[in-house]
Amino acid sequence: MSIIEAIIIAIVEGLTEYLPVSSTGHMIITSSFMGIEKDEFTKLFEVAIQLGAIMAVVVLYWRKFFDFSRWQFYVKLIIGVIPALxxxxxFSDKIDAMLESPTTVAVSLLLGGVVLxxxxxxxxxxxxxSENEITYKRAFLTGLWQCIAMIPGVSRSAASIIGGMQQKFTRNIAAEFSFFLAVPTMAAATLYSLFLKKWSDGTIKGYELILQSQDNTIAFIIGNVVAFVVSIIAIKFFINYLKKYGFKIFGWYRIIVGVILLVLIYQGIIG
Structure with a gap:
């Protein structure tokens, strides 16, 4: 993966992580369309780049994350992330296998668009x-909905927002709680990929793969910086747009992209 390719993937991650359109799906599509070799570092990069997106939420909502007197907030996040953990x-191995399937992404985008x-x-x-009104039970049930996003193309943001609205949250509160829930969920997935999971047929850990070459290290650092900046812009846009217009435009977007992707797969342009 070149630096330019890393930057493009990072922009895609930042733009789509918190929108209900599936960041994983879009990164898979982008990688396939650009012909980026699906080697071990690329697979790791598409997970570890979430660090930048995580920091965007923490920075934007720093008062909430660092107000230690509101311990209930942290308990709700812990309870909400348990199902995903x-x-x-x-199902880690099965999830990894699905991550290599553009067809799975296309179908998930299409069906998710209809729902939206x-x-x-x-x-x-x-x-x-308000977030203070969210009970521990509602936090747990919203976390269960989030697990649907383990299928590539579903969108963690979409699944958790729909789960929140099903639990009677307003659109705004459902979106914000989805952002908060993303932090421990994505942090767990990223830390697992960096420090616990073995790559290259079980011979090397994620952080060792990043440090294996200067190109890998630079791509990882630049990618996360780009994802951080773009995520901040995307979150601000999404909240403002959602308050006024709702989800319909994202539904149509997913349907159009899903149909186009299926056509490209059928024609052998994306495999």
Missing amino acids: ILGAL LFIDKAFNHPTIH
């Missing part, structure tokens, strides 16, 4: 108007 550990067309009307009577 358990299922992620149990109707989400505003389906859950239009919210009763939870």
